[in-house]
Amino acid sequence: MKIEANSPEEYISKLNEPRKSAFSKLRNVINENLPTGFEETMSYGMIGYVVPHTVYSAGYHCNPKLPLPFINIASQKNFVALYHMGIYANKELMQWFLNDYPKHCSTKPDMGKSCIRFKKIEHIPYELIAALVAKMTCNDWISLYEKQLKS
Numbered sequence: 001m002k003i004e005a006n007s008p009e010e011y012i013s014k015l016n017e018p019r020k021s022a023f024s025k026l027r028n029v030i031n032e033n034l035p036t037g038f039e040e041t042m043s044y045g046m047i048g049y050v051v052p053h054t055v056y057s058a059g060y061h062c063n064p065k066l067p068l069p070f071i072n073i074a075s076q077k078n079f080v081a082l083y084h085m086g087i088y089a090n091k092e093l094m095q096w097f098l099n100d101y102p103k104h105c106s107t108k109p110d111m112g113k114s115c116i117r118f119k120k121i122e123h124i125p126y127e128l129i130a131a132l133v134a135k136m137t138c139n140d141w142i143s144l145y146e147k148q149l150k151s
Contacts, residue, residue: 003075008040008047015075022121023075026082026129030071033130037138038070046074046083056142061149070141071133079110079117080124086136088114089144097132104128 005011012024027047031040039052043066050067053059060066072083087094101109104125110117118124136144 002045004045005042007042011042011047011075019075019080019121022124023073023080025126026073026080026124029126029130030073030133033133034071035134035137039067041067043067043069043072046072048072051138051142055138068142068145070136076117079119080121082116082118082129083114084116084132085114086141086144087116087132089148090136093132093135096135097128100128100131101125 003011003014005014008027012020012027015023030049034040034049037051037055038049041048041050043050048069049071050069052067056068058064058068060068070085072081074081074083087097098109104127105123107120107123110119
């Protein structure tokens, strides 16, 4: 399910309730806890949080014209998705997330490599996501990204 939108506000406006409220809350949690340096934008048809070219001029290695992606959130057909590149690239961060998840949710996490899927919006662990978002600074992400590129 792709939502055509030019801004995060337009993206959210195209959602139906109750997903619109949950998605707005998720966006607010990210914006309130995102470390300095990242920028909210539309990225890959989703709301994205990126390292802008003004901070990291090299951009994304797959397409240097694009800023370096960090987090994306999307409303998919059957779930809300949070894509966190840091959790994919940092094993310690992934382990922290998996260890803390049961403290916030009674269900097992439904995850892909960088994707966390929430099939029921009432199971979105906003406090855990706030902590996850705050754990990696812009410079931490750039360093980790460059280290992964070299290996």
